[in-house]
Amino acid sequence: MDFLAFIDFTFLLLVGFGTLVGIIFGAIPGMTATMAVAVCLPLTYALGLNHGLALLLGLYVGGISGGMVPAVLLNIPGTPSSITTTFDGYPMAQKGEGEKALRICVIASLVGGLVSALVLFLFAPLLADFSIKFSYVEKFLIILLALSVIASLSSSMLIGIFSGVIGIWLSLIGDYSISDGGNGHTRLMFDFMEPYLFEGFSLLPVLIGIFGISTILLEAEKGVKRDTAGERIKLGKEGGFSLSVFKGGLTNLTRSSFIGTFVGMLPGVGGSAASVLAYTQEKNLARDSSQMGKGAPQGLIASESANNALTGGALIPLLSLGIPGDSTTAVLIGAFTLQGIQVGPLFIPENHDTWYVMMVALVLANFVMFVLMFFAIKHIAKVVMVPKHILYPLIVMMCVVGAYAINYGIMFDVWTLLIFGVLGYLIQKIGLEVAPLIIGFILGSQAEVYFVKSLESFGTYSIFFTKSSIAMVLWALIAASVLFAIAMGFKSRARQKMELSQMHTPSNTTAGKRHDSTND
Amino acid sequence: MASDLLSVSIDFETSHLFFPHIVHWLLAGLFLLILVTKVVPFMAAVKRGERTLPIIGEARDSKRFFGTLALICAYFYLMAVVGDLFPYTGYGFLFVSMVFVLLMSLMYLHDWTKKKLIIVVINAIAAPTIAWFVLAKLFTITLP
DSSP states (O other): OGGGGGOOHHHHHHHHHHHHHHHHHHHSTTOOHHHHHHHHHHHHHHSOHHHHHHHHHHHHHHHHHHTHHHHHHHSOOSSGGGHHHHHHHHHHHHTTOHHHHHHHHHHHHHHHHHHHHHHHHHHHHHHHHHHTTOOHHHHHHHHHHHHHHHHHHSSSHHHHHHHHHHHHHHHHOEEOOGGGTOOOOEESSOGGGHHHHTTOOOHHHHHHIIIIIHHHHHHHHTTOOOOGGGSOOOOOSSOOOOGGGGTTOHHHHHHHHHHHHHHHHSTTOOHHHHHHHHHHHHHHHOSOOTTTTSSOHHHHHHHHHHHHHHHHHHHHHHHHHSOOSSHHHHHHHHHHHHTTOOOSTTHHHHOHHHHHHHHHHHHHHHHHHHHHHHHHHHHHHGGGGOOHHHHHHHHHHHHHHHHHHHTTSOHHHHHHHHHHHHHHHHHHHTTOOHHHHHHHHHHHHHHHHHHHHHHHHHOBTTHHHHSOHHHHHHHHHHHHHHHHHHHHHHHHHHHHHHHHHHOOSHHHHHHHHHHHHHHO | OHHHHHBOOOOGGGHHHHHHHHHHHHHHHHHHHHIIIIIHHHHHHHHTTSSOOTTTSSOOOHHHHHHHHHHHHHHHHHHHHHHHHSTTSOHHHHHHHHHHHHHHHHHHOSSOOHHHHHHHHHHHHHHHHHHHIIIIIISOOOOO
């Protein structure tokens, strides 16, 4: 129990602060947990490892949970993962049951978060133990699997793979590092870039640029629409909430929590997939799903427990394999590196205390989230009204601090923000996908080392198939994810055709086309 | 025989180009596939007038969009310039941030009322000051 010594008052304070800031970010439409972590990064530079973790995990949990507030009150998902919360939350709010809906969400979130923390606690060390035996060949295949899973869950597999490969390409800019056994030569750049880009782009400025600056650009393009100030937030009458809502919802709660955890484990898959899957499962399996979409608590339970369960799930591959489970954990990986933590199979066995501290912070953050949201929901709900013209300049400012300070004052890192901000904007505009690109960028240079070193030592490509039984299992999983993507592609195409043929009114057909284009 | 086909030897001197080379071929192949399966049908739809080109064909608040880009560029550039005048103080960040936050807020503000303007000005002065104080002074983080 040595780790308890690390948990002091400041630690508790930081978890609380992180969670609160996270909730606020999550609650503001357009701001995400990823951005909360990115913007608050500079604060962790000065904190020690344990305190930094407390803040980061608080931000993560709070950021994911906060999305429920505008989802219920304004019908706008605060974060992508609360999209299914709007289906039942907003109808409830319109019936004057906003507060009740939010409290249901809060409890579901708490359960989801705790279930996933438990799974993380039990499962991550096992996975780490198992993966410790991996050689470069298996490690390369794991990365390949990660990328193929992300790609297969993108709206179009081809686009997903292409985005991922662009990410890998970007990560190769710079030298083939001698410390990784490379020859130290640079590639993919002109000579004049060498002073700036010898070591390639720094991870965190890239992430902050893609998630922070590009969001601002996308909003600026839309003219930074006037805020929802005109609309009145309707919290509805006091009370009306009792735990009896959860009666008969236990199966739903447990199922959705596990779905969320599992989806979280898949690399690069955001929370929206988790909550959508949990929601549709509840719709298919519930005894009575007729009210879902019209304001049924069961829909809220499914959606919110799943999206909060994502937190623990996404940390599993991060801590045991060094592969981020979603975009927020992608930023976390950078923050950890900064604290001197190398995440991967050796992390848990070699840093027992840190691992326990993380678990404490994670569980604590869930409880803080619960207390804050359950009792102070009225005040937090006002956050959705913060005007964007105040908020956005501050976000750019904090992005700058985060990027500049990361390598102790390099101005090029700040320009990286802009480069990747614009790139992120263009990527989203032309329909490429950000998540695979980021994961590709993070894993690209490792993939190179594992790939080239495997070939150097074995001298044949066939080694990737014949090295071990684990390698074959990994190939089977890769094939399964590809087949899954193809099957899903056919299914959604068939459904779209059916929907299109059912629609007759002109307004509906345009909606159908739009839907079509987002899925292409 | 298959093993001969698959065998490979990597020259250490050029090993830094081995993987990028493969990635380039992959990118080219994928790009071609996308060109044929997505871009060509898309362009055909554009010609028929069913879809619009991204970015070029879309409605955009040009003033705010390009204004944002210009402001950010000026902000990054001037921060370093002013920062060099007062090295190791973080004043470059502090002063330039104030101006930046003020201008960007004004640009994003739709209806200029007295009350809103006062809030914008207070925010532009207070927020960078707090950030500068907490980060540069309390936490001694390097700022431009």
